[in-house]
Amino acid sequence: MPMDIALLHAVVAVAQAGGFREAARVTGSNPSKMSDAVRRAEQQLGVRLFHRTTRTVVLTEVGRALMERLLPAMTEVDAALDVVNRFRDTPSGTLRLNVPVSAARLVLPSIVPAFLQRYPDITLEVVAESNVQDVFREGCDAGIRYDERLEQDVIALPIGARQQRFAVAAAPAYLDLQGRPQHPRELLNHRCIRGRFASGVIPEWEFEREGEVVKIQPNGPLVVSIGAAVDLAVATAIAGGGVIQLFEEWLKPSIENGELEAILEQWWPNFSGPYLYYPDRRLIPTPLRAFIDFIRETQV
Numbered sequence: 001m002p003m004d005i006a007l008l009h010a011v012v013a014v015a016q017a018g019g020f021r022e023a024a025r026v027t028g029s030n031p032s033k034m035s036d037a038v039r040r041a042e043q044q045l046g047v048r049l050f051h052r053t054t055r056t057v058v059l060t061e062v063g064r065a066l067m068e069r070l071l072p073a074m075t076e077v078d079a080a081l082d083v084v085n086r087f088r089d090t091p092s093g094t095l096r097l098n099v100p101v102s103a104a105r106l107v108l109p110s111i112v113p114a115f116l117q118r119y120p121d122i123t124l125e126v127v128a129e130s131n132v133q134d135v136f137r138e139g140c141d142a143g144i145r146y147d148e149r150l151e152q153d154v155i156a157l158p159i160g161a162r163q164q165r166f167a168v169a170a171a172p173a174y175l176d177l178q179g180r181p182q183h184p185r186e187l188l189n190h191r192c193i194r195g196r197f198a199s200g201v202i203p204e205w206e207f208e209r210e211g212e213v214v215k216i217q218p219n220g221p222l223v224v225s226i227g228a229a230v231d232l233a234v235a236t237a238i239a240g241g242g243v244i245q246l247f248e249e250w251l252k253p254s255i256e257n258g259e260l261e262a263i264l265e266q267w268w269p270n271f272s273g274p275y276l277y278y279p280d281r282r283l284i285p286t287p288l289r290a291f292i293d294f295i296r297e298t299q300v
Contacts, residue, residue: 010037011049012074015067019057092121095287099144101227103274104128106249107144107160115294122287129227141288142278146271156275159295165268166206167248169260171240184214184267191242192218193233195226205245207267214267218243 010023013034017023020031020038042049049063059067099108104126116124127140144159170178170190181187184207196202202223207214220242224233230246237244238259244251248268254260276295278288 007037007041007044008070008074010034011041011063012067012070014038014050014057015059015063091119091286091290093285093287094123094125095142095285095291096125096127096140097142097144098127098129098140100146100274101128101230102247102250103144103160106247107274111159111295111298114298115291118294119287119290122290124287124291141285142276142291144274144276146274154277154279156277157292157295158273159276159299160273161249162273163270164273165248165270166245167251167255167262167268168205168243168245168264169237169251169255169262170243171238171259172261174240174242175261175263180263182264184216184264187218187243187264188216190218190220192220193222193224193237193242193244194218194220195230195233196223197226206269207264208269209267 013023014020017025020034023029024031024034038050047062048060049066051058051060108126112124112126116122168187174191178190181190184205187205192205194202202217203226204215204217207216222233222236222241224230230250233244234246234251234254236242238254243263244260251260251262255262276292278284278292284292
């Protein structure tokens with residue numbers, strides 16, 4: 001009895017994701033369907049492919065042996081099917097991007113609407129989370145990261161503004177009460193709103209002026225998860241809760257409408273813009289190729 005290729009896709013998805021729930025999230029299915037597909041594959045093959053516990057799903061020895069042969073074959077099957085896509089008048093398929101929350105807010109809004117209008121048959125799925133380490137393991141085709149967070153052995157394409165700054169601001173009422181700092185070290189006497197990475201690290205605030213670099217670790221009443229909770233930090237700063245340091249473009253609307261007041265502007269540090277990155281491989285899925293070409297065409 002021939003093996004159903006859909007069952008093999010399910011086996012590969014579970015093996016790569018390390019569990020039924022994560023595999024379901026990546027493939028747009030649900031955990032029970034993924035579990036049933038793996039069970040049916042094991043029944044047809046007559047072997048157990050995974051050790052299952054309430055918390056983990058791990059390949060058996062025969063499962064690992066199968067993956068060693070199956071993964072390259074499935075990659076070739078996907079590439080072969082994608083060749084057909086190149087003959088369509090309009091490329092189709094799903095493009096899955098993993099991006100930091102800052103890119104979802106500041107970079108993609110100027111790109112995504114026009115891209116989807118040009119390629120109406122492409123479905124774009126954007127996963128916005130700032131703390132993912134292995135983007136490709138999450139089932140994404142490409143990611144957006146800043147240069148210091150780029151993974152090894154990838155192709156990086158500039159996307160978005162190439163020079164950016166971290167701004168520092170606070171509500172005018174807060175500054176009227178607490179004073180307006182003239183040097184970054186004066187922030188040590190202020191209530192500062194800080195961010196924390198998933199690793200637990202609270203990054204220093206860095207400043208630079210005419211070659212002088214100042215790094216401080218301020219204190220304050222609020223610490224938020226970098227990424228998902230940044231809007232709370234901004235709202236707290238607007239309400240007078242303290243000083244905030246964040247991407248200039250993120251704070252710019254609140255500064256322009258007077259909700260926040262820029263401070264220490266001559267000390268705001270510059271940094272290079274983000275990159276779209278993807279695996280260094282010969283065959284690139286058609287939706288990703290369309291997105292790469294679109295970025296190269298429009299990001300002048």
